[in-house]
Structure formats: structure tokens, C-alpha cells
Amino acid sequence: MAPTQGTCCFLLPVLLFFLSGKVIQTVDLSVGINYGQIANDLPSPNRVASLLRSLNISRVKLYDADQNVLSAFLNTDVEFIIGIGNENVSAMRDPAKAIGWLEQHVLPYLPYTKITCITVGNEVFKGNDTTLMANLLPAMQSVYQSLVSLGLDKKVNVTSAHSLDMLGNSYPPSAGSFRQDLAVYIQPILNFHSMTKSPFLINAYPYFAYQGNPSTVSLDYVLFEPNSGVTDPITNLNYDNMLYAQIDAVYSAVKAWGHPDIEVRISETGWPSRGDSDEVGATPDNAAKYNGNLLQRIAMKQGTPLKPTVPVDIHVFALFNEDLKPGPTSERNYGLFYPDGTPVYNIGLQGYLPPMMISSSSMVSYPNCLVYYGYCDTFLIICFLF
Ligand SMILES: *[C@@H]1O[C@H](CO)[C@@H](O)[C@H](O)[C@H]1NC(C)=O
Ligand SMILES: *[C@@H]1O[C@H](CO)[C@@H](O)[C@H](O)[C@H]1NC(C)=O
Numbered sequence: 001m002a003p004t005q006g007t008c009c010f011l012l013p014v015l016l017f018f019l020s021g022k023v024i025q026t027v028d029l030s031v032g033i034n035y036g037q038i039a040n041d042l043p044s045p046n047r048v049a050s051l052l053r054s055l056n057i058s059r060v061k062l063y064d065a066d067q068n069v070l071s072a073f074l075n076t077d078v079e080f081i082i083g084i085g086n087e088n089v090s091a092m093r094d095p096a097k098a099i100g101w102l103e104q105h106v107l108p109y110l111p112y113t114k115i116t117c118i119t120v121g122n123e124v125f126k127g128n129d130t131t132l133m134a135n136l137l138p139a140m141q142s143v144y145q146s147l148v149s150l151g152l153d154k155k156v157n158v159t160s161a162h163s164l165d166m167l168g169n170s171y172p173p174s175a176g177s178f179r180q181d182l183a184v185y186i187q188p189i190l191n192f193h194s195m196t197k198s199p200f201l202i203n204a205y206p207y208f209a210y211q212g213n214p215s216t217v218s219l220d221y222v223l224f225e226p227n228s229g230v231t232d233p234i235t236n237l238n239y240d241n242m243l244y245a246q247i248d249a250v251y252s253a254v255k256a257w258g259h260p261d262i263e264v265r266i267s268e269t270g271w272p273s274r275g276d277s278d279e280v281g282a283t284p285d286n287a288a289k290y291n292g293n294l295l296q297r298i299a300m301k302q303g304t305p306l307k308p309t310v311p312v313d314i315h316v317f318a319l320f321n322e323d324l325k326p327g328p329t330s331e332r333n334y335g336l337f338y339p340d341g342t343p344v345y346n347i348g349l350q351g352y353l354p355p356m357m358i359s360s361s362s363m364v365s366y367p368n369c370l371v372y373y374g375y376c377d378t379f380l381i382i383c384f385l386f
């Protein structure tokens, strides 16, 4: 069925050359992306799988465990973080419900869809729901114990994604600390991460710091543009961007409560390309600088000043603009792409969203055809007449 390697290697470059004539850049995109779906105009998961493949993005975070998405990525190399929503956190305290959830949302896909992490709840400490806060750790423990009983605890991490406002102090980074009123919840959660060797995830948005204080916060500093940076007076480490300062503030807070061993990862960061008139800084130009510069740093495998040898681990928010998100205009404009697959601004991410008729799901009706996706806007369909 498949052509010989010789055919493939001969045909593909020739056709790419004729169809696009563009220079083909290869980039190592170890960045992850948040695939939010609060929208009514998104392409099917099968087409999104092709888009991500054309972009060479192989790490995806979901806010749920959408079976249409997880099945569309069967037998791809894409690694998934999937989520249990806040509305389901309390139910997960019951081990039978946790096992049931795993049996329904994880077991059917492993190992063909790589699910490497489950987030229990999202930004639980942002609101004032103390019942939810108190339920978080028992729910995480119950999901973890269920993974242990299924023999999957080494394959799938259990964690939660936190908002940065759980910090009481974030400046200077070396003095980062959690809010004291959250100690009763967070201290045992840190013990859990330490024991299970799972990462601590934060959603970090320098955009909010700038938007709240545009006259005092340097735009270059938040956008990773050249600037003289900020020096931490205690460590003498120089920070040339706010995101790294935020990450190190979390490392300091985690360490201050006794856990220098826990890895901090960024489950969300991004910049909106549009906003209401009072949302200063939400422009395509700023979004392009923030996300474009961030991708370059990720490609360089850069660590933060405090952890120079640990490359920052980041899932950008978000893949698509999501038209049904409530709140200010910026909320619907964090996407790198419009739902039709065109980039919202140019940062060199020219992906390819196949038209509906040749999405991989419809390919089953053309069993004698092979589709090759090029790196630019190209694709090639070869059909065999036998
Ligand atoms: C895709 O990423 C991998 C490593 O992550 C790299 O080896 C490869 O060259 C990249 N390909 C393209 C087309 O960018
Ligand atoms: C999760 O929450 C949804 C919405 O409240 C509910 O319909 C569903 O049954 C819950 N699932 C579990 C496993 O508790």
C-alpha cells in the first residue's frame, strides 16, 4: 500500500518545490499548546490533528477529556495533559468515581494516545470556594491511588493548574511566597507532589501585570524585548523578562515551604491580540512579540535565572480564538489561529488546516489514497488505481 521509500523521498521534495516555492524551515517546537474549545466554529479534531502535525506541535493540553479529541489523536506522537473540571473535583474524592473516570477517559486511549498528565481542577484558589479548595487534595490523592491500582501511576502524573494570585509576594523572585491563608491547603499539596514526583503547574500572564499598571511596568520587559532587566537584590540574578521572574517566584515559594525538589511548569501563558478599550496592551503586535519571542526562548531550551539548566516547560494559551468565552473581549482573542486555521498574526507558524473533505476522518472512504502534508501550505494526495 505505501509507496517505497524511494518514491516518497523523490516525489515529496519535488512537489513541495512546485507547489510552494518557499524556503522550508525546520524548527524544533517543544512548546505545548492549550486546545480550548469554548467556541462554536472550531474545526473538527481530525483536522486539528493535521494542523498540529504541520506545525510540529506535539504537546497538547485539554480542559476536559474530550473523547473526540483523544480518538482523533490515536497513533500520533502527541502528548496530552487532560483535565477534570472544577465541577467534578468533589466527586473524585470517591475512589469508585475516580476509577470510573479513568476507565472511561484514560484507559480506552492508552497507549495509542499518549496521556501523560491529569489536572484535577483549574485555578481552584482563584475564587473563594473553600469547599472546592478543601476537596482538591483528597481528589488528587484519590485519582493518584486509582492510577496506582491500575498500574499507571508512573505513566500519568496527577496535578492541578494554579493561578499566580495564590502568591502573596512575587517580588523580588527570591522572596516569592504563597498567601499565608492558603497554607492549610497548599502545604499538603506540595507534600503530595513531592511524594508522587509530579510537577506543580501555574498559569502565568505577564499581560495582566502590564494591563493593570501600564505606566509603571515596562512593555519591553513583559514582551521579552531587549531591555536592561530587573536585578533581584538578594540573589543578584538579572531578569530580562517578567515571565521568568514569575516562575522563579513560584520556585522560591515552593522551596520556602520545604520543597526544593518540585518542578514548576507553566500550564498556561499567552497574550491577547484584541481587547476592549480599557484593556491596554491587547494588540496583534504585542501578542506577536510575546508569543514569538517566547517560542524562540523555548527553542533555545532556556531555563530561568534560578534554574538555568532546566528548560522552561510551557503550554501556550491558546491554539484558537474561542468565540463563546464570557468576559472582556481579550478573553476571546488569545488564539494563535483563527478557527479557519489562518494565523492571527505572523510569528512564523504557518500551519496547514486541511479542508473538510480531506480531513483524515473522511480519508477512510478513500482507502487507496495517501495524503502527505507539506510544511508550508502544501499537501499532496496520491491515489492508487488498484
Ligand atoms: C519537528 O520537531 C522535531 C523535534 O521536536 C525536530 O527533530 C524536527 O526537525 C522538527 N520538524 C520540523 C518540520 O520542524
Ligand atoms: C462531571 O460534571 C458534570 C457536570 O456537572 C456531570 O454531568 C458529570 O456527571 C460529572 N462527572 C462525574 C464523573 O462526576
Ligand SMILES: *[C@@H]1O[C@H](CO)[C@@H](O)[C@H](O)[C@H]1NC(C)=O
Pocket: 127, 128
Ligand atoms: C465570592 O466571590 C464572588 C465573585 O467572585 C462574590 O460575588 C461573592 O460574594 C464571594 N463570596 C464570598 C463569601 O466572599
Ligand SMILES: *[C@@H]1O[C@H](CO)[C@@H](O)[C@H](O)[C@H]1NC(C)=O
Pocket: 116, 117, 154, 155, 156, 157, 197, 198, 199, 200, 263
Ligand atoms: C511527571 O512529572 C515529573 C516531574 O515534573 C517529570 O519528570 C515526569 O517526566 C512526568 N511524567 C510523565 C509521564 O510525563
